[in-house]
Amino acid sequence: MHDRSTPFEATIKWTRKETRDTFTCAIRISNRDIQRGYRFVPGQFNMLYVPGIGEAPISMSSSPLDRDIMHTVRIAGDVTTALSLLGAGEVIGIRGPFGRGWPIEEAEDLDLLIVAGGLGIAPLRSVARHFMKTHSPKKKTAHPRRMLLYGAKTPKDIVFRDEFPRFRDIFDVFLSVDRADPEEYWRGETGLVTQLFDRLSLDPVRTIVFMCGPEIMMQTSVRELILREVPEEKIFVSMERNMNCGMGICGHCFFGPKFVCKDGPVFRFSEISGLMGIKEL
Amino acid sequence: MSVPATARKLKKEDLSCVFDQLRASHRVIGPKIEGGVIVLADIDVHDIPAGFEDRQAAGSYSLIRSDRPEIFSFSAGPDSFKRFLHPPVSEMFTFRRSRTSMTITPSGREEKPLAFIGIRACDLSAMKLYDRIFLEGPVKDNTYASLRSNAFIIAVNCCRPGDNCFCSSMGTGPEVKDGYDIVLTELRDSFLVESGTVRGQDLLARLALEEATGIDVDEKAERTGACIRAMKKSIRAEELPGLIYRNPDHPHWADIAERDLECGNCTQVCPTCFCNATYDLVRLSQVSFKPPGLSGVRVRKWDSCFSRNFGRVHGGNFRPSRRARYRQWMSHKLAYAIEQFGLPGCVGCGRCITWCPAGIDITVEAEALKDAR
Amino acid sequence: MKRPRIGIFKFTSCDGCQLSVLNLEEELLDLVGLFQVAFFREATDRPLRGHLDIALVEGSISTGWQRSHVVEVRERTRYLVTIGACATSGGLQALRNWTSIEDYKKSVYPSPGMIETLPCSTPISDHVYVDYELWGCPVGSDELSETLASFLLDKRPGIPGYSLCMECKRKGTPCLLIAGSAPCLGPVTRAGCGVLCPSLERPCYGCFGPREGANIDALLNVFRKKGLSPHECSLLLDKMNTYSYRKARSREGRL
Numbered sequence: 001m002h003d004r005s006t007p008f009e010a011t012i013k014w015t016r017k018e019t020r021d022t023f024t025c026a027i028r029i030s031n032r033d034i035q036r037g038y039r040f041v042p043g044q045f046n047m048l049y050v051p052g053i054g055e056a057p058i059s060m061s062s063s064p065l066d067r068d069i070m071h072t073v074r075i076a077g078d079v080t081t082a083l084s085l086l087g088a089g090e091v092i093g094i095r096g097p098f099g100r101g102w103p104i105e106e107a108e109d110l111d112l113l114i115v116a117g118g119l120g121i122a123p124l125r126s127v128a129r130h131f132m133k134t135h136s137p138k139k140k141t142a143h144p145r146r147m148l149l150y151g152a153k154t155p156k157d158i159v160f161r162d163e164f165p166r167f168r169d170i171f172d173v174f175l176s177v178d179r180a181d182p183e184e185y186w187r188g189e190t191g192l193v194t195q196l197f198d199r200l201s202l203d204p205v206r207t208i209v210f211m212c213g214p215e216i217m218m219q220t221s222v223r224e225l226i227l228r229e230v231p232e233e234k235i236f237v238s239m240e241r242n243m244n245c246g247m248g249i250c251g252h253c254f255f256g257p258k259f260v261c262k263d264g265p266v267f268r269f270s271e272i273s274g275l276m277g278i279k280e281l
Numbered sequence: 282m283s284v285p286a287t288a289r290k291l292k293k294e295d296l297s298c299v300f301d302q303l304r305a306s307h308r309v310i311g312p313k314i315e316g317g318v319i320v321l322a323d324i325d326v327h328d329i330p331a332g333f334e335d336r337q338a339a340g341s342y343s344l345i346r347s348d349r350p351e352i353f354s355f356s357a358g359p360d361s362f363k364r365f366l367h368p369p370v371s372e373m374f375t376f377r378r379s380r381t382s383m384t385i386t387p388s389g390r391e392e393k394p395l396a397f398i399g400i401r402a403c404d405l406s407a408m409k410l411y412d413r414i415f416l417e418g419p420v421k422d423n424t425y426a427s428l429r430s431n432a433f434i435i436a437v438n439c440c441r442p443g444d445n446c447f448c449s450s451m452g453t454g455p456e457v458k459d460g461y462d463i464v465l466t467e468l469r470d471s472f473l474v475e476s477g478t479v480r481g482q483d484l485l486a487r488l489a490l491e492e493a494t495g496i497d498v499d500e501k502a503e504r505t506g507a508c509i510r511a512m513k514k515s516i517r518a519e520e521l522p523g524l525i526y527r528n529p530d531h532p533h534w535a536d537i538a539e540r541d542l543e544c545g546n547c548t549q550v551c552p553t554c555f556c557n558a559t560y561d562l563v564r565l566s567q568v569s570f571k572p573p574g575l576s577g578v579r580v581r582k583w584d585s586c587f588s589r590n591f592g593r594v595h596g597g598n599f600r601p602s603r604r605a606r607y608r609q610w611m612s613h614k615l616a617y618a619i620e621q622f623g624l625p626g627c628v629g630c631g632r633c634i635t636w637c638p639a640g641i642d643i644t645v646e647a648e649a650l651k652d653a654r
Numbered sequence: 655m656k657r658p659r660i661g662i663f664k665f666t667s668c669d670g671c672q673l674s675v676l677n678l679e680e681e682l683l684d685l686v687g688l689f690q691v692a693f694f695r696e697a698t699d700r701p702l703r704g705h706l707d708i709a710l711v712e713g714s715i716s717t718g719w720q721r722s723h724v725v726e727v728r729e730r731t732r733y734l735v736t737i738g739a740c741a742t743s744g745g746l747q748a749l750r751n752w753t754s755i756e757d758y759k760k761s762v763y764p765s766p767g768m769i770e771t772l773p774c775s776t777p778i779s780d781h782v783y784v785d786y787e788l789w790g791c792p793v794g795s796d797e798l799s800e801t802l803a804s805f806l807l808d809k810r811p812g813i814p815g816y817s818l819c820m821e822c823k824r825k826g827t828p829c830l831l832i833a834g835s836a837p838c839l840g841p842v843t844r845a846g847c848g849v850l851c852p853s854l855e856r857p858c859y860g861c862f863g864p865r866e867g868a869n870i871d872a873l874l875n876v877f878r879k880k881g882l883s884p885h886e887c888s889l890l891l892d893k894m895n896t897y898s899y900r901k902a903r904s905r906e907g908r909l
């Protein structure tokens with residue numbers, strides 16, 4: 001296993017603009033041996049490093065079966081801005097993979113409901129691509145069902161908008177935006193993502209939920225799901241905290257007794273339900 | 282009482298022989314007086330502040346020369362092994378970047394392994410916690426691993442508690458149980474020495490020792506017993522995790538926040554606090570335009586959950602209030618650590634009490650937490 | 655790439671912080687190589703023209719002319735960084751804010767009528783938006799160097815927001831407040847000086863100013879218990895950062 005406190009080099013293969021403030025970049029690890037030893041599962045993250053600027057935890061948005069490792073990044077501050085200025089052929093540092101990802105195997109035979117808000121779709125695209133690679137589109141069966149609920153601020157903020165048609169091959173897709181500009185052509189729903197739950201008919205016994213988005217959205221969504229009798233044990237959420245080391249030694253990501261970096265970022269909701277409502281934890 | 286197989290006796294004046302044995306191969310770290318305080322530093326045998334006693338209270342510390350005959354007559358100062366195994370400021374690597382290439386060179390560590398002399402039971406418990414954090418997690422930390430792997434540990438059983446100690450109620454002291462190469466118990470006219478590892482045994486084999494008797498072993502038990510009886514502070518170690526988990530909104534958190542200076546001293550002196558922050562240091566002289574490039578070092582420093590930036594992310598701070606920051610500290614020490622590492626996050630050393638300028642006493646504050654009725 | 659244009663300005667101050675710029679020594683050459691020095695009274699008498707990428711501003715605002723000039727500097731500048739206690743917090747001269755300026759004038763100058771001055775000395779941030787504030791009396795050369803490098807790299811400078819105690823403990827300096835019972839302002843003061851005073855066994859007197867959220871009253875209560883009078887306590891705060899400490903104190907109560 002390679003050393004995970006020192007970044008190793010990766011080359012940017014290509015970058016692509018997703019929305020006004022979000023882009024995807026594909027990278028390939030330069031060292032062959034490290035590249036071969038590098039294995040991740042959807043939901044895990046890398047620490048992307050721009051020497052001189054710093055590191056940021058970013059989830060993989062590609063499937064482990066994809067040739068390159070992809071990251072979808074929103075410009076938020078120093079590191080993400082610096083990343084956005086780099087282009088194909090330039091190099092960055094990466095450390096990883098870190099954290100606990102989505103329980104893909106547990107989801108294979110169950111009805112999978114993906115709930116994503118905003119950029120929360122990034123680590124879930126990894127799951128979607130996994131299913132797209134491992135299941136042929138014709139097999140969109142009654143069971144197991146796969147559903148994708150996605151909410152964005154406006155139609156312009158929908159990340160991976162041009163990939164949704166392909167998601168529909170495998171998933172029943174439900175889209176909603178908080179508000180749509182009247183000038184824009186938008187024939188989907190408007191309003192909070194939570195109201196999409198009414199459109200689903202869930203079989204609580206055989207449903208598993210993967211969720212990632214703003215904390216407040218996840219809280220209300222979980223409430224909706226529990227009302228529909230989906231057990232807490234079958235709901236998985238991906239949490240976000242400040243992160244510095246990514247490997248459980250710096251303390252910045254504490255969420256009560258949990259280290260988001262190593263116990264998460266993906267948690268079974270039943271593990272953290274007691275912590276969820278506590279202010280300023 | 283029966284005599285343990287490894288137990289021997291070392292004459293007090295022969296303590297220097299232990300130093301002689303270690304000096305060539307190790308950097309010997311131990312207690313020493315600096316600026317009126319017992320700190321840990323590179324020492325020789327005569328640096329040990331024999332015959333000094335510390336007077337500690339919440340937010341106060343002083344040293345007096347006492348007429349006690351012991352060499353290890355004092356208790357813990359602000360420093361612990363953590364200053365050496367998890368250095369307050371360390372360089373992780375240097376980097377150099379141009380448009381199409383980057384090099385990262387991990388920084389070298391010091392050559393000589395460390396030998397700690399005079400580590401107490403509480404700090405050994407803390408070291409065990411550190412091993413869980415830095416070595417036994419999903420990923421091990423190189424800096425700690427390289428400093429820890431060859432460290433030689435000479436522990437000392439406490440015969441007199443510090444004024445703020447409460448290790449006995451945390452179950453972490455005062456008697457050293459494991460994690461040492463050699464442990465010393467100071468008796469009336471000699472040290473009872475026991476080895477805990479093969480390395481320790483080897484070292485003892487090179488010293489002039491006497492046979493230990495049942496009387497010596499009895500005296501050891503008597504002295505640790507006296508230490509437990511003399512301990513003034515205690516904490517409800519069993520009940521507290523539950524109380525803390527159940528009371529995140531207890532009014533007492535706000536009461537503490539009024540007095541709390543948020544200075545972070547408690548976290549810096551605590552031997553179990555491990556939080557740290559890394560950043561890239563680039564100076565003006567390390568930037569160039571022609572050709573475009575830069576170099577610098579990645580530095581790691583002790584951080585604290587009392588720092589404002591600790592919980593800061595894009596769009597806000599997870600713990601904006603002082604109340605929440607104090608709650609994080611106490612909850613982590615007394616509740617979370619057990620869940621995280623299966624070991625107490627507080628080892629009862631009392632450092633945070635002594636070195637808190639506001640005199641905030643974790644045992645007193647914890648006592649004030651009660652379930653609402 | 656075009657070298658960014660830098661201007662270095664001075665209002666009411668002792669010049670000590672500009673000296674810190676000159677004290678960059680070898681790095682001063684790097685500064686001149688990496689930046690185009692567009693305005694620096696201390697070194698050239700080129701007048702202020704055009705736009706600046708970064709302005710380092712020393713000194714507090716204490717005259718009417720300065721009040722309008724700082725607005726002009728701001729309008730011409732992309733990033734405005736204050737350097738030192740005067741620019742960041744009003745300086746020692748802000749002590750006059752707590753008395754009557756007329757009395758001062760009469761006691762110091764033979765013809766007080768000639769003196770044109772505002773009744774208060776105030777930090778730059780009371781007048782215009784400030785991007786970053788470097789504290790200290792004077793600012794540290796290391797911090798300056800890092801801040802200028804950060805500007806070139808387009809990242810936030812790593813100005814510490816935590817207490818001086820943190821730096822003290824990292825350095826292993828014996829605590830003067832606890833082991834020496836000295837009224838040290840470390841707990842409420844920003845780190846950054848490199849523990850200059852405490853390592854010389856002098857209690858911190860706050861030249862890096864109050865840190866964010868400083869609980870000043872709680873510290874003064876500690877000093878009161880050590881026997882200081884309320885007057886002695888407030889004298890501790892009334893130095894080069896008097897304006898900021900008093901302001902931070904009145905904001906107290908926020909937990």
Ligand SMILES: Cc1cc2nc3c(=O)[nH]c(=O)nc-3n(C[C@H](O)[C@H](O)[C@H](O)COP(=O)(O)OP(=O)(O)OC[C@H]3O[C@@H](n4cnc5c(N)ncnc54)[C@H](O)[C@@H]3O)c2cc1C
Binds near residue numbers: 045057059075593
């Ligand atoms: C497990 C995990 C997975 C993630 N996955 C993704 C992903 O797939 N895609 C993605 O885009 N993001 C992801 N994030 C979020 C991402 O890590 C952050 O957006 C990123 O770290 C921001 O880094 P930065 O250096 O660009 O911003 P920073 O420079 O760190 O700052 C971001 C903002 O925080 C504020 N701030 C921070 N520090 C200070 C300070 N000292 N003083 C004042 N303000 C401050 C500023 O307002 C700044 O704009 C993930 C986070 C986690 C924890």
Ligand code: SF4
Binds near residue numbers: 540546547638639
């Ligand atoms: S508890 Fe005491 S030492 Fe800790 S931050 Fe608060 S005032 Fe400082």
Ligand code: SF4
Binds near residue numbers: 632643
């Ligand atoms: S919390 Fe206080 S008493 Fe407990 S180990 Fe830390 S410093 Fe010692």
Ligand code: SF4
Binds near residue numbers: 554584611
């Ligand atoms: S979170 Fe706070 S209490 Fe816990 S180890 Fe870090 S600094 Fe110490």
